[in-house]
Each structure stands twice: as C-alpha cells, then as structure tokens.
Amino acid sequence: MTDKKRANGLGSKPKQRKDGRFYSNYTVYVRGPKGRVPKLRTVYGKTPTECERNLIRALGDRDDSVLLDSHNPQLADYLPWWLEKVVADTVKQTTWDGYARMASRHLAPILGHVRLKELDQDHVLDLKSEMLSSGLSNRTVRYAMQTLGKALGYAVGRGTIPANPVRAVKPPRKVKRQLDVWTLQDVLRFFRAARLDRMGPLYVLAATTGLREGEILGLWWRDVHLDASDGPILRVQRNLVRSSTGVEIEHLKTDEGRPVELTRMGVGALKRQRKQQEGERLAAGDRWGVPRMKKSRRYDLGDLVFTTRNGTHIDPSNLSAKHFRPFLRRAGLPRIRFHDLRHTLATVMFSELRAHPKAVQGMFGHKDVKITLDTYTHYLPTMQAPYVANLDELFGEWTDEDVD
Structure with a gap:
C-alpha cells in the first residue's frame, strides 16, 4: 500500500529542509570494538x-557487502542493489525512474522482508491482491509485477533462485482507456483559435x-x-x-529517425514559429537561452x-498545465489531454479518410501495426465498401423476375 511505512533497511522518506533541499536518512553498519555498530x-x-535516487544509489553501495556475504538477501536489500548495479546505464533514465518508483513505493513495503529463496507464487499473489485492494489501477499493478519479474529474472540468471515466481501469476487484465x-x-x-495563440x-x-509531447x-x-x-x-x-x-534529451535508437510528411497546415505552423522565434531572439538579445529564474539550471538541449x-526549453511538466489547458478554456473547446491530439488525428484519418492502418503506424511510430489496430479498433473502417x-x-x- 502506498501509505505503508517503509520496510526496515530502506531509509526514511524524503523530507524538506529549511533551505529547500530534501533529505533521507539510512543506516549503515560499521565494525567497532564490540562488533557491528549502526551509524x-x-x-x-x-x-x-532526486533524493530518492540518491538514496537508492547509497543503499546499493551499502548492500554490495550484503549480497556478497549472503546468497539469500531480503528483497529490500536486493532491489536497490539490482537497480544501481545491474539496471543503471542499461535503460533510459525515465525507465530507471519507473523501476525505482515501483520498488520503493510498492515492492519493498509489501515484500521487502521476504528473502529471495523464500519468495514464491503466493507472495506475488499477495502483492497483486494488496495493491489492487488499496485502489491502485490495473496498469500500476501490472508495472509493479513487471518490475519484480525483471529483478527476479536477473536472480535466476545468476543462480540465486531456481525459477521466477512472477511468471506463475497472471497480471491484472489490461483495461482499455476510453x-x-x-x-x-x-x-x-x-485550428482557428490556434492562430491567435503564441503556442x-x-x-x-x-x-x-x-x-x-516529448517528440x-x-x-x-x-x-x-x-x-x-x-x-x-x-x-x-x-x-x-x-x-x-x-x-x-533521449535519442531514438534508429539513426535516421521517423519520417513524418507535413500538411500545408503543418508547414504554415512551422513558418510562423520560425518567424516568431526570430523576433523573440532579437528581443531577448544576450538573455536568449538564459533562464529567467537565477537559481534555475541552464540546459544545452540543441536548436x-x-x-x-x-529561448529556453519548454518543460514537459508545464506544457499542459500552464499552456494547453488554459488555451482550451479560452477557446471554449472540449477539454482533452495534449496526448489526445494524437488520438484525434488517428480517428480523423480512419473515420474521414479511411486510412490504412500501416500508414498510421508509420506516421505515429508504433513498433507494430497490432498496437495501431488495438488502440483504434472502434474507429477502423471495415475496408469492405470498395x-x-x-x-x-x-x-x-437481386430480382424475382427469373424465379418461376
């Protein structure tokens, strides 16, 4: 459960200091004259x-000795070590953040006391049941189970445990969002309202x-x-x-990128943006690219x-709250998420233009056309009419004239 106290050994939840920074405490054991002493x-x-990430890194460093000394660590010790020593630098930072969030908020509080070799199918069922009963979504529970499965999969690979118990438990069904x-x-x-807005x-x-949004x-x-x-x-x-x-900036895996052909409306928008940006660059002068807030971090994210x-980047966390939703209110348009612009385009292409799913797949960057088909099933044309x-x-x- 999300409000449950952390398992022993995971450190404290981040708290804010008077200077604005956040801190977490954790315990290490050092050797003294009378044996191991907690510090x-x-x-x-x-x-x-950021405080959570630094805590996980510190716990990973601390728990190296635990895992070297023991072939059967508790999950609360194993997860930070797995995140820092195995997963770090092998996935995108946002992916790592997601795993870390699942580990600290859900996996460790519920199963942190269980040792790896004792972790079985019943424990995974308990995890699933407790998360669902606390009101968490099927999607969150699926992601937590996926994270646990990856962590235990590594333990199987290194011979710590013989099998991965997560594989024996069926995750909650996917709930298709309307x-x-x-x-x-x-x-x-x-489109008419957008012509009057800077964004x-x-x-x-x-x-x-x-x-x-990120693209x-x-x-x-x-x-x-x-x-x-x-x-x-x-x-x-x-x-x-x-x-x-x-x-x-997270670069895509392919060097060439995904080509997207532009409409005349899109070309006009980009020409307007170039002209607008050139004017703002002249007005800003030497302050172009410098954050307004003195304490704000300056990023070099390209042209x-x-x-x-x-001239600074638009923060992804601000796009909807500070720009898109207020624009919709001013324009008197139905409220949707920014991401729903993407869904709207797909439905227009299918319902108005009878587009082929492969064309939408390529344009939208879906890895497989099955994703396109699953997402927009209700809007797909039957393709039977022609x-x-x-x-x-x-x-x-049919006529009855030839019937005796």
Missing part, C-alpha cells in the same frame, strides 16, 4: 525524486502530425525540411523528457524549434 547516514536532493477525441468540427475550431504553431503541428518539444530545426524534393517533411529523432536528474519567449461495390458490378441486383 546514521544522510543523502540530499533538490527534489523528492479515448477522448474531438469531432472534425472541434478540430477546425481548434498555436506547436498545437497545430501536434494535431497534424501525431507527434508525442515535439525535442524537435530541432535541423530535423525540419520544408523544401525537400519529395515534399515537406520532418524527422522525429529524440524526446525531451523530465527525469529524476532533470530535463534531458529547439519550440522554446519559451527567452470491394462490395465491385461485387455489385459483378453480381448485379
């Missing part, structure tokens, strides 16, 4: 998340390309090719994300297409 240690962070999408009339109203070019580009915020001008011989196009090559270490008025029309030409109509 209190402290880690710090600018945010609770998509909140606009009608075509709403979209056209949205309008960003909104229009998102609504006409299906780019995700559009991480777009560089070098990715935009308005005069390409095959028509205007942009390439999606990176995400701008906020993680426990701050705002950063971003979409920036604040003084073939039925052809069959009409071949078969003709």
